Amino acid sequence: MSRSTRYEIPDAGRRTFLARTAAVAATGAAAAAGLGAAPANAMPETDNRKFMQEATRLAIESVEKGWGGPFGAVVVKDGEIIGRGQNRVLLTGCPIYHAEITAIIDASAKLNPKAILGSEYGAGTILEMIPREPNSPDKLQERARMLKGCEIYVNGAPCPMCMSAIYWSRLDHVYFGASLNDTSEIGFDDAFQYQDFELPWVKRRITVTENFERDTGLKAYRAWAEKTDRHPY
Numbered sequence: 001m002s003r004s005t006r007y008e009i010p011d012a013g014r015r016t017f018l019a020r021t022a023a024v025a026a027t028g029a030a031a032a033a034g035l036g037a038a039p040a041n042a043m044p045e046t047d048n049r050k051f052m053q054e055a056t057r058l059a060i061e062s063v064e065k066g067w068g069g070p071f072g073a074v075v076v077k078d079g080e081i082i083g084r085g086q087n088r089v090l091l092t093g094c095p096i097y098h099a100e101i102t103a104i105i106d107a108s109a110k111l112n113p114k115a116i117l118g119s120e121y122g123a124g125t126i127l128e129m130i131p132r133e134p135n136s137p138d139k140l141q142e143r144a145r146m147l148k149g150c151e152i153y154v155n156g157a158p159c160p161m162c163m164s165a166i167y168w169s170r171l172d173h174v175y176f177g178a179s180l181n182d183t184s185e186i187g188f189d190d191a192f193q194y195q196d197f198e199l200p201w202v203k204r205r206i207t208v209t210e211n212f213e214r215d216t217g218l219k220a221y222r223a224w225a226e227k228t229d230r231h232p233y
């Protein structure tokens with residue numbers, strides 16, 4: 001079996017046809033049952049399967065070129081891909097070169113003209129301040145926009161590092177294909193990290209010394225707190 005056969009991406013046209021047929025059938029069944037024409041899992045207006053296919057294409061490229069594990073990601077804004085990432089741990093020797101991280105960096109670079117970084121943060125950049133959602137428990141009323149309004153598509157479940165990156169980015173929606181279990185079955189063990197995070201510091205798999213020279217560390221916090229022109233994010 002050749003690689004291209006083994007990792008074949010489902011044909012886009014065929015999948016779209018089948019999905020639309022299913023949606024029409026669901027609508028018809030709902031109407032027949034007197035439930036109206038709004039099935040719970042109606043097709044989105046944009047056929048977002050193409051984004052998962054692009055994430056998977058990036059993942060396969062990484063495998064075939066020997067760049068890293070089978071993981072790819074795209075960030076989408078208003079129906080358009082604005083960031084692409086693929087696992088390149090083997091190419092770079094960098095253990096955190098994950099698809100989601102690089103897709104987020106790519107999208108941020110696209111949305112932030114380099115000239116404004118470190119100086120002013122104008123309207124339309126990801127550092128523009130916007131109000132928090134109503135009833136947000138956040139102490140601050142405003143935060144930087146980041147990638148709010150965008151979605152990320154990943155061919156496999158995000159590891160905890162990438163999931164944290166997604167929180168930091170304020171992405172609205174994560175679509176992932178393969179499960180953490182599927183990932184374990186091909187030899188990548190990141191499921192345990194989710195469990196480890198739930199434990200107290202002293203029980204983590206990696207030795208953690210907490211409160212080590214806390215007063216020293218806090219000097220940087222004071223520098224931030226005392227900076228009158230700081231830009232919260």
Ligand SMILES: [Zn+2]
Nearest residue numbers: 098159161162
């Ligand atoms: Zn990751």
